[in-house]
Amino acid sequence: MVIIHSVNQPILSIQNLEKSYGAKQVLNGIDLTVYQGQIIGYIGPNGAGKSTTVKIMLGLEEHFSGRVEIFGNDISDEHVAYKNRIGYVPEVAEIYDNLTAHEYLTFIGELYGLEFDFVDQKAKKLMDLFGLEDVYHSRISSFSKGMKQKTLIISSLLHNPDLLFLDEPIGGLDANSVMVFKEVLAQLALQGKTIFYSSHIMDVVEKISNRIILLNDGKIVADGSFQELRQQNQEGTLEEIFNQLTGFDEHREMAEEFVSIVQEM
């Protein structure tokens, strides 16, 4: 797959981003430029700093050094209008369980400035397409994990955002729904949307991304299409490339030790 470098301004630009929590430095100088239509697979070991980067980009984390520009705006400036063009599916969602899907989705749509009737119809149609037509007026607390996740995905797209941040978005989705969702992402990117996809499911990341960024210890250690990473690392799957670049080759020994501790009595 070819990485699309639009002649337009970058959608997202990060320069020398550093972030510490207390004495612990979590991001160690990240430089990144993202262009329209890219689907970025953002991967890395647990604790590498992926969610921290995304939270900074969303304006949810204010104390950092370096420069972050989204749609050409420095996010440290007071203007928050850029957030209207962003959609976000968080890894752990604060979803209002006592509301019905109808109440929740129209509430979110109205927060984005959409008219009630318009967003109601749009939400209903998207729920129908995800097979949730019968529960539009049911409380979210009665939903299964996958049904909640689908509702969250819909809520992130109601305002037709130009930039989408997805943190483990397919947890709980069945195989058919995953197939639809992967196709939706590909088609959104073709329409010029830019997608930042963070996940540990390597075979999905490998398939949907046209650019993969691997973060390790708060630094970018690989950046390119899957084919480019495979050529550079002479490995077969993204999982193997991930193992190699994060210096991990002892899963069998660790598993043996784990099992032997489990068996201690």
Ligand SMILES: Nc1ncnc2c1ncn2[C@@H]1O[C@H](COP(=O)(O)OP(=O)(O)OP(=O)(O)O)[C@@H](O)[C@H]1O
């Ligand atoms: N609010 C916080 N206070 C203190 N430390 C934090 C906080 N948020 C994150 N960290 C630390 O920052 C580091 C990076 O965390 P982050 O959540 O960004 O990792 P991640 O790459 O998203 O990991 P995972 O794959 O497990 O979701 C971790 O060591 C974590 O303990």
